[in-house]
Amino acid sequence: MFDEMSTCRVEMVLPTRIGYERIAMECSASFAKCWGTVAERIEDLKTAVAEACLNAMEHGNKGRPEARVVVTLDMVNGSIVVQVKDEGSGIPEIPPDPDIQKKIEELEPARGLGLFLIRHLMDQVEFNKFTEQGHVVRMVIRLENPQPVS
Amino acid sequence: MGDQNQIRVENRGGLSILDITGDVTSASEPFFSEAYKHPDVDGVGKIVLKFDEGAYINSGGIAVLIQLLAESRRTAQKVGITGLSEHFKKIFHMVGITRFADIYASMDEALQAME
Numbered sequence: 001m002f003d004e005m006s007t008c009r010v011e012m013v014l015p016t017r018i019g020y021e022r023i024a025m026e027c028s029a030s031f032a033k034c035w036g037t038v039a040e041r042i043e044d045l046k047t048a049v050a051e052a053c054l055n056a057m058e059h060g061n062k063g064r065p066e067a068r069v070v071v072t073l074d075m076v077n078g079s080i081v082v083q084v085k086d087e088g089s090g091i092p093e094i095p096p097d098p099d100i101q102k103k104i105e106e107l108e109p110a111r112g113l114g115l116f117l118i119r120h121l122m123d124q125v126e127f128n129k130f131t132e133q134g135h136v137v138r139m140v141i142r143l144e145n146p147q148p149v150s
Numbered sequence: 151m152g153d154q155n156q157i158r159v160e161n162r163g164g165l166s167i168l169d170i171t172g173d174v175t176s177a178s179e180p181f182f183s184e185a186y187k188h189p190d191v192d193g194v195g196k197i198v199l200k201f202d203e204g205a206y207i208n209s210g211g212i213a214v215l216i217q218l219l220a221e222s223r224r225t226a227q228k229v230g231i232t233g234l235s236e237h238f239k240k241i242f243h244m245v246g247i248t249r250f251a252d253i254y255a256s257m258d259e260a261l262q263a264m265e
Contacts, residue, residue: 018175018177021208022206025206040236040237043235043236043237044237047208047237047241050206050208051208051209054208054209054210098245098246100216100245100246100247100249100250101246101249103216103220104216104219104220104223104250105220105223106220109213110213110214110216110217110220111176111209111210111213112209112213113209113212113213113245114208114209116245117209117241117244117245120244
C-alpha cells in the first residue's frame with residue numbers, strides 16, 4: 001500500500017470518527033518508545049500524528065464514517081516514518097503559517113493550525129502524495145541514536 | 151472519546167481562575183463559552199486559565215483558546231496560563247499565544263504575578 005515498508009511496520013485502520021485520532025497518537029508513542037525515542041520527540045510525534053489524522057478525517061474523508069484513515073509507522077534508516085492515508089483528493093493549497101495577530105483581531109479564522117503544527121514538529125513532511133488507495137501525508141522524525149528496546 | 155470538560159470558576163476579587171479539567175479540543179468551545187460568560191468572569195480584569203498537565207490539547211482546542219483571547223482583548227482582560235506540560239508550553243510559544251497571555255510555571259506564580 002505504501003512505499004518504504006519496513007520489517008517492523010505497524011499499521012492501523014481507523015474509522016472516520018473524531019476522537020479516534022488518539023488511538024493513532026498513543027500507538028505512535030508506543031512505537032517511538034520501542035526505539036528509545038526521547039520524551040520530547042515522542043510528544044512532538046503524538047501531536048503531529050493526531051493533527052494529520054484529524055485532517056484526514058475532517059478534510060480528506062469529509063467526515064464520512066465509512067471512509068477509513070490508514071496510519072503506518074516504519075523505522076527507516078534511523079527515522080520514524082509515519083504515513084497517514086485518507087480517501088480524499090489531497091490538500092489543494094498548503095496554507096502559509098498562521099498569523100496569530102490576525103486571529104486575535106478576528107481578521108482570519110481561529111482554526112487552521114493543524115498543518116502548521118505538523119510542519120514545525122516534524123523533521124520532514126510531504127503533503128499530497130498519492131497512491132492507488134488515496135492521499136497520503138508522509139512525516140519523518142529523525143532519531144539521534146535509535147535503539148530497539150527489548 | 152476524550153475526557154469530558156469541566157471548567158470550575160473561582161473568583162478572587164479582581165481575578166478569576168478557570169480551572170479546566172479534561173482535554174481541550176473543538177468540542178470544548180461551549181464549555182469555554184459558558185465559563186467566560188460566568189458572572190465571576192464577566193467584567194473581571196484578570197483571568198488565569200489552569201490546564202490539566204496531562205491534558206490532550208489539539209489544534210481545535212488551541213483555536214478555542216484563541217477565540218477566548220480575542221474576546222478578552224476586546225474587553226481588556228489580562229490572561230495568564232498555568233498547568234501546561236513542557237510540550238504544550240512549546241506549542242503555545244510556537245503558535246504565538248505567548249504574545250497575548252503569559253505562561254506561569256505554577257498557580258502560585260501566576261497569582262503572585264497577576265494579583
